[in-house]
Amino acid sequence: MQINVLEYFERGALAGQRAKAAVLDQGRSFTFDDMARCAKNCAALILKIASTRNLPIAVFLPKSAETIVADLGVLYSGHCYANLDLKSPIERLKATLNNLGADLIITSAAHAPVLRSLGVPENQILLVEAAMQAGVRHDEAALLERWNAVVDTDPLCIIHTSGSTGTPKGVVLSHRNTIDFMDWVFERLQLQGGEIIGSLSPFYFDIYTLELYLCLAKGATLVIIPEQCAVFPAKLLEFVAAQGINFVFWVPTIMVNIANQDLLSAFPVPSLRKVFFAGEVFPTKPLNYWRRHLPAAMFVNLYGPIEISVDCTYFVVDRDLADDEKLPIGFPCRNTDILILNEQNQPVKSGEPGELCVRGSSIALGYWNNPERTAQAFVQNPLNPHYPELIYRTGDIVYRNVRDEIMIVGRKDFQIKHLGYRIDLGEIEHAALQVTGIDNACVVYGRDKKEITLFFESAEDLSAGMIRRRLAEFLPKYMLPTTLHHIDQLPRNPNGKIDRHRLALRIGEADEA
Amino acid sequence: MKPSTAAATLAALLQEIRPEHDFTASRDFIGEGLLDSFDMITLVATLDKAYGISITGVDIVPEHFRNLDSIAALLRKYTVAP
Numbered sequence: 003m004q005i006n007v008l009e010y011f012e013r014g015a016l017a018g019q020r021a022k023a024a025v026l027d028q029g030r031s032f033t034f035d036d037m038a039r040c041a042k043n044c045a046a047l048i049l050k051i052a053s054t055r056n057l058p059i060a061v062f063l064p065k066s067a068e069t070i071v072a073d074l075g076v077l078y079s080g081h082c083y084a085n086l087d088l089k090s091p092i093e094r095l096k097a098t099l100n101n102l103g104a105d106l107i108i109t110s111a112a113h114a115p116v117l118r119s120l121g122v123p124e125n126q127i128l129l130v131e132a133a134m135q136a137g138v139r140h141d142e143a144a145l146l147e148r149w150n151a152v153v154d155t156d157p158l159c160i161i162h163t164s165g166s167t168g169t170p171k172g173v174v175l176s177h178r179n180t181i182d183f184m185d186w187v188f189e190r191l192q193l194q195g196g197e198i199i200g201s202l203s204p205f206y207f208d209i210y211t212l213e214l215y216l217c218l219a220k221g222a223t224l225v226i227i228p229e230q231c232a233v234f235p236a237k238l239l240e241f242v243a244a245q246g247i248n249f250v251f252w253v254p255t256i257m258v259n260i261a262n263q264d265l266l267s268a269f270p271v272p273s274l275r276k277v278f279f280a281g282e283v284f285p286t287k288p289l290n291y292w293r294r295h296l297p298a299a300m301f302v303n304l305y306g307p308i309e310i311s312v313d314c315t316y317f318v319v320d321r322d323l324a325d326d327e328k329l330p331i332g333f334p335c336r337n338t339d340i341l342i343l344n345e346q347n348q349p350v351k352s353g354e355p356g357e358l359c360v361r362g363s364s365i366a367l368g369y370w371n372n373p374e375r376t377a378q379a380f381v382q383n384p385l386n387p388h389y390p391e392l393i394y395r396t397g398d399i400v401y402r403n404v405r406d407e408i409m410i411v412g413r414k415d416f417q418i419k420h421l422g423y424r425i426d427l428g429e430i431e432h433a434a435l436q437v438t439g440i441d442n443a444c445v446v447y448g449r450d451k452k453e454i455t456l457f458f459e460s461a462e463d464l465s466a467g468m469i470r471r472r473l474a475e476f477l478p479k480y481m482l483p484t485t486l487h488h489i490d491q492l493p494r495n496p497n498g499k500i501d502r503h504r505l506a507l508r509i510g511e512a513d514e515a
Numbered sequence: 516m517k518p519s520t521a522a523a524t525l526a527a528l529l530q531e532i533r534p535e536h537d538f539t540a541s542r543d544f545i546g547e548g549l550l551d552s553f554d555m556i557t558l559v560a561t562l563d564k565a566y567g568i569s570i571t572g573v574d575i576v577p578e579h580f581r582n583l584d585s586i587a588a589l590l591r592k593y594t595v596a597p
Contacts, residue, residue, distance in 0.1 A: 229551070229552070230545065230577070232552045233545070233550070233551060233552040233555045233577075234555070234575055234576055234577060235572055235575065236572060236573060236575060236576050237576065237577070259556075259572065260572065262572075263571055263572025263573070263575070264572070265572045265573070268573055421553070421556075466531075467530075467531060467534050470534065471534050471535075479551075479553045479554075480553055484557070
């Protein structure tokens with residue numbers, strides 16, 4: 003019986019493929035043996051500082067092999083990792099660290115000054131360079147005893163996502179949650195270890211979970227795509243072809259750009275065999291472009307919020323879809339039950355819309371240090387009055403079509419997906435109200451143009467540049483409004499609430515509220 | 516339009532996207548990390564809109580976005596001048 007994700011590594015890649023390349027990072031190559039040695043050295047260093055169990059340990063590093071070493075070191079020491087966004091504005095970073103209350107932050111000499119400037123004491127900073135040195139500096143038996151004592155409901159990692167109050171929410175995921183998803187994905191989507199993974203997403207996304215444990219369990223090679231490639235789609239495709247990458251799990255944004263610019267004709271990627279995507283809706287026309295260029299590849303649409311461990315439904319694109327036909331999110335993953343509930347909390351009939359709710363071992367433990375939000379989203383299954391059983395309410399409105407495939411309709415609230423990032427529009431509004439001079443604010447999203455529009459009331463004339471500069475102190479770049487409109491008075495509906503629908507009409511989004 | 520004015524126009528556009536950088540001082544926006552992937556998406560959209568052109572993906576490569584001169588040269592390729 004598997005309890006700890008480290009068993010994937012110990013019984014998987016470390017059992018038979020120690021000398022194989024595990025991680026390729028900008029010209030550097032690390033074998034599985036290298037990764038295990040550095041991670042265990044890191045664990046020994048962590049244990050000198052943090053000896054109790056299940057502490058949150060923040061990792062403040064650029065996307066690199068060192069981040070993986072740090073994460074694994076945290077796991078070998080019996081704690082849980084929280085990978086942070088290095089580019090997070092200082093106020094947001096501060097809020098995240100305060101909420102996390104981490105006793106220890108793993109970083110590097112180059113990035114430690116930021117933490118020091120925030121007042122993080124020296125004895126709570128661990129430099130990863132110390133773990134990367136050659137030689138074994140840990141006691142194998144002591145570590146084994148340590149990580150063997152973990153139970154599968156212990157926290158594995160904390161992944162942060164946008165929250166309407168201005169402080170990101172930290173989703174706490176357990177070993178069981180992750181094993182539940184990974185065992186399914188290995189089997190159903192035929193991941194066997196020959197994969198050369200082109201890793202494009204940040205390591206503070208949950209896409210990393212699939213990439214990392216595929217690498218450790220099956221001996222697949224994880225290739226970190228240099229950030230510069232993400233800036234230039236043509237360079238990205240050249241890199242994929244040159245590295246012989248055969249598996250990707252990306253967000254659709256960049257793939258849509260590639261299709262719209264017909265880059266696969268100029269830069270073919272014949273090595274690609276499996277193309278997974280998640281994070282937002284992939285419009286069918288550009289998806290069909292990809293399928294035409296890679297007829298032998300397997301395309302899989304995965305859907306799910308972080309709170310249910312990576313993904314909870316999937317659709318293997320195995321039939322022809324018309325360009326104007328919407329792509330289903332498909333069927334539940336094994337050991338996951340999807341309930342579609344109407345406003346009376348009753349299951350809907352086929353074809354009727356309702357909120358997608360999830361039941362099963364994949365449900366996260368909750369939000370870190372946030373009982374109120376946890377109680378709102380993780381609730382008693384309304385169909386079961388007999389004993390405690392939590393379901394997760396995603397807030398996504400869906401229905402089942404005539405083929406019994408699940409189709410996405412929209413949201414119950416004001417959460418959006420923009421460039422693959424999950425954003426609560428309330429967090430942007432909250433930040434806008436911090437700008438001196440702004441009296442009231444409302445943010446709407448234009449899905450077609452992918453524009454975040456801020457409408458604001460102010461007595462004085464405020465320049466867009468000034469507002470954006472101020473907002474950048476609170477918000478990461480992907481959350482900054484692309485368009486700003488001064489408005490004398492925000493429209494209100496009869497009960498006095500801001501009329502988002504009318505604002506949406508102003509930016510030409512008839513259906514969006 | 517005179518080259519100096521052209522550079523100033525482009526610098527102003529870039530300044531809107533990244534107010535904290537001085538784009539007239541850098542010869543290598545990409546190498547020095549002045550522009551990241553979000554900025555590139557915004558910049559291409561801004562140029563498309565400002566000049567009524569549609570920059571194709573094959574042209575969205577580092578060589579065309581290294582500095583003010585290379586962006587100006589790219590715009591000339593689309594027969595517009597900054």
